[in-house]
Amino acid sequence: MNEVIVHTKRPDLITFTMPVVAVLGAMFGFITGNIYGSPWIGFVAGAIIGAAVAGILSKVTTIKSKKKILASAVIFGAVGFVFGGLGGLFGGAIIGVSMGWFGNWIGSGKYRAGVPIYYTSGQVLWHNTFLFICAFVLFFLIAPLLPVVWLSFNAENFFTFTPEMLSFKAEGYSLKHYRDFLGTDEWMVPLKNSLIIAPIATLISVSLGTLAAIGLSQSHVPGRQAMMAVLISPMIVPLIISATGMFFFYAPLGNWLEVNLGLNQAFVGYVKVILAHAVLGIPFVIITVTATLVGFDKSLTRAAANMGANPVTTFFKVQMPLILPGVISGGLFAFITSFDEVVVVLFVGSARQQTLPWQMYTGLREQISPTILAAATILVSVSILLLLTVELLRRRSERLRGMSPS
DSSP states (O other): OOOBOSSOOOOOIIIIIHHHHHHHHHHHHHHHHHHTTOHHHHHHHHHHHHHHHHHHHHHOOSSOHHHHHHHHHHHHHHHHHHHHHHHHHHHHHHHHHHHHHHHHHHHTTGGGTTSBTTOOHHHHHHHHHHHHHHHHHHHHHHTTHHHHHHHTTBSSSOSSOOHHHHTTOGGGBOSHHHHHHHHOHHHHHHHHHHHHHHHHHHHHHHHHHHHHHHHHTOTTSTTHHHHHHHHTHHHHSOHHHHHHHHHHHHHHHHHHHHHHHOOOHHHHHHHHHHHHHHHHHHHHHHHHHHHHHTTOOTHHHHHHHHTTOOHHHHIIIIIHHHHHHHHHHHHHHHHHHHHHOOHHHHHHOOGGGOOHHHHHHHHHHHOOOTHHHHHHHHHHHHHHHHHHHHHHHHHHHHHHTTSSOO
């Protein structure tokens, strides 16, 4: 019953392959036609081209799939270059790759290759539709970031694409916004504050969150589900409500520290922001460490105790090496939360604790500068690197627990 089709039968060219690919071509044609002010002409032309591509790819059986896709990209890219310059070349190549892959995937019958042999046509349709829905969701999550990154290289002080940028001319691009970001105190001071606050808040979150997760993983702890709900509530409660509550809590605390202990006002401000960010980061640490502890063999700690190890030694020598990937993953999430957070710091902090997101928010309100886009691009790049690290650690954790092959 688990048999999967390896060699698939080609579907009928006229009644299935060409109409299906024509639909994709019509979509691309409609979008392209909008650029030139004739969307419906583009719709019809795209459908005809899509059907033609499907017919050609189905007839050409002596060329490998990758070469077909490459040839489609080259042809569409060349046509785009003729009508739209370098921008048309780039867009045409993307359309060519999409059309070539989709036409070959449909025409060769590979759309059935990933499903069991006993699936009906409706089940196959739903299986592939679900995959495309997931792909579109991923695309629409990532797509808003692409214009931000692209516009950060704008040579002009605009938030719009210039004709030179759309034509991919060298004079339309510049690194001046990155130089403004890296070369002025207006941006470097908030960046320094973020790099002070986020690591310390992460350290506190990891320390308290790991201990809480280990304690709540013990079955004999009374009311552990209620305590878990309270500890992860900062992740669930709307941030504006948390920020308001933190303001009313930390404002009197800060005044008491300044009056009774004589602490510097700026130092107290950093303490308040760090503690507030630590509270926001603890839920992420608890969740990731708790997930790691699900597969932890508790007989290891009992064996260590039988050998004479005290609880502290057992924790650092036995437990910590095995749950370390989860701890680091939680720490990375806590770091990202603190580094990107702006609402709480607006309520709890002062001008001396102005972080990079705060500066970006202020810049959007007071002056529209593309330097904000350069800062956003750097933040996105850092977040991507951290998330890749989290994924690598997740896989390592699964290997350590025997949940996936090495």
